[in-house]
Amino acid sequence: DAGITQSPRHKVTETGTPVTLRCHQTENHRYMYWYRQDPGHGLRLIHYSYGVKDTDKGEVSDGYSVSRSKTEDFLLTLESATSSQTSVYFCAISEPTSPETQYFGPGTRLLVL
Amino acid sequence: AQSVTQPDIHITVSEGASLELRCNYSYGATPYLFWYVQSPGQGLQLLLKYFSGDTLVQGIKGFEAEFKRSQSSFNLRKPSVHWSDAAEYFCAVAVLGGGADGLTFGKGTHLIIQP
Numbered sequence: 001d002a003g004i005t006q007s008p009r010h011k012v013t014e015t016g017t018p019v020t021l022r023c024h025q026t027e028n029h030r031y032m033y034w035y036r037q038d039p040g041h042g043l044r045l046i047h048y049s050y051g052v053k054d055t056d057k058g059e060v061s062d063g064y065s066v067s068r069s070k071t072e073d074f075l076l077t078l079e080s081a082t083s084s085q086t087s088v089y090f091c092a093i094s095e096p097t098s099p100e101t102q103y104f105g106p107g108t109r110l111l112v113l
Numbered sequence: 114a115q116s117v118t119q120p121d122i123h124i125t126v127s128e129g130a131s132l133e134l135r136c137n138y139s140y141g142a143t144p145y146l147f148w149y150v151q152s153p154g155q156g157l158q159l160l161l162k163y164f165s166g167d168t169l170v171q172g173i174k175g176f177e178a179e180f181k182r183s184q185s186s187f188n189l190r191k192p193s194v195h196w197s198d199a200a201e202y203f204c205a206v207a208v209l210g211g212g213a214d215g216l217t218f219g220k221g222t223h224l225i226i227q228p
Contacts, residue, residue: 026119035215035218042220042221043157043205043218045215045217049160059215068157090156099207100145100164101147101159101162104156107156
């Protein structure tokens with residue numbers, strides 16, 4: 001298994017509060033991704049990163065921001081959480097030599113009340 | 114933009130029976146194609162992938178998939194399912210030469226195994 005950890009694994013928060021989710025990898029892979037998974041929607045890409053300080057928006061980026069100050073860490077921030085952001089969040093990594101092949105972390109289950 | 118359709122939301126199969134999960138994609142050229150499996154409460158595990166070459170690809174856990182360009186399909190098969198195969202299965206595509214900008218997933222097929 002790829003060395004990917006996500007923290008926290010579970011979180012309950014209230015509407016309007018900021019939330020930061022962390023993805024940490026030990027594989028030194030350059031590319032990292034954040035997806036959200038919702039019933040009936042599969043996984044949808046939120047943001048991705050090609051390297052330190054190099055990020056871009058995905059399909060469902062509204063309400064989310066990311067930061068990558070180190071190769072191994074990719075942070076996802078919900079500036080002001082809303083109930084529509086209740087979801088399971090997955091981080092993924094890939095190598096530049098095979099960017100299409102992605103390895104996923106265990107996920108973070110977020111509930112916004 | 115590319116898209117992926119998994120027509121079956123749920124499929125129920127008896128243990129020991131054969132399995133086929135359907136996946137259709139929409140893209141102008143041949144994309145990179147993937148099947149992932151997700152067990153309850155777990156992350157996604159890559160079962161197999163197709164980039165080019167032989168259209169029948171073998172994966173882990175006894176799964177295989179066949180790419181059919183004429184049908185824009187990449188169906189997943191297994192000759193004999195086991196109770197441990199009960200899970201959610203996702204088909205995904207990446208744009209040829211890309212993929213660095215993420216994968217596009219289908220909505221998933223929930224596989225139920227009957228004893």
